[in-house]
Amino acid sequence: MIKKILLTILLISSLASAKDNLIFYCGITMVGPMQKIATLIEKKYNCTINIMQGGSKDLYDSLKFSKIGDLYLPGSEAYIKKYKKDGFFLDSTYIGYNQAAIFVKKGNPKNIKRLDSLLDENIATALCDPKHGSIGKETKNILKSYKGDNFYQKAYENTAMISTDSRDLNALLLDNSVDMSVNWKATAYLKKNVEKITVIPIDEKFAKKKRLIINILSFSKHKDIAKAFIRYCVSDSGKKLMKKYGF
Secondary structure, eight states: OHHHHHHHHHHHHHSOOSSEEEEEEEEGGGHHHHHHHHHHHHHHHTEEEEEEEEOHHHHHHHHHHHOOOSEEEOSSHHHHHHHGGGSOEEEEEEEEEEOEEEEEETTOTTOOOSGGGGGOTTSOEEEEOTTSSHHHHHHHHHHHHHHHHHHHHHHHHHOSEEESSHHHHHHHHHTTSOSEEEEEGGGGGSTTTTTTEEEEEOOTTTSOOEEEEEEEETTOSOHHHHHHHHHHHHSHHHHHHHHHTTO
């Protein structure tokens, strides 16, 4: 994934264009509303915004290596806190929050109600690798706070599939590879998922609301446009759009 993102970035940066060409590193969960906002900003500022989507860690590794790009929006504020010491973040702005939930097939045919079903050998589950996407990191936190380290370890031992990001988790559910996953709630609002996935809430004392922070990168060559993008995110229109996508 990292190599693929890097190759795409290098290709984009090598193309000559009369327009300003921005690169936006965006966690998969937030791509829907960010693409809508990007289209509006492109039209207003006669620019091109290339959205690099992937797991939050992979995206950060790519921008750190290439030192090319303008905006970074990971799936969790934890990545901002972890990598702030590297000095690549300038303006950081809160634009909403996300929350994890249990995902099942539409109508919940297996009658799954709680996280305990992750240990049921008759239910095929998919979980994200805690070392990759933001939902993997959050799943680890949720399972440990729910019933401790032993429950967390058993849940991962029992899972049928280990994924790398929220998009893959949903794909596994939609193609009937699994019956249950833990994912960011907002991804269920995507057009391709909304009619096929049922969301089961997890108590907020375990699945806490996670702040989404967008950042202008220190090496951005288009800081004025990047700031305009963020201004739209926090405007009334931007907030309305984020809410429409489940944030």
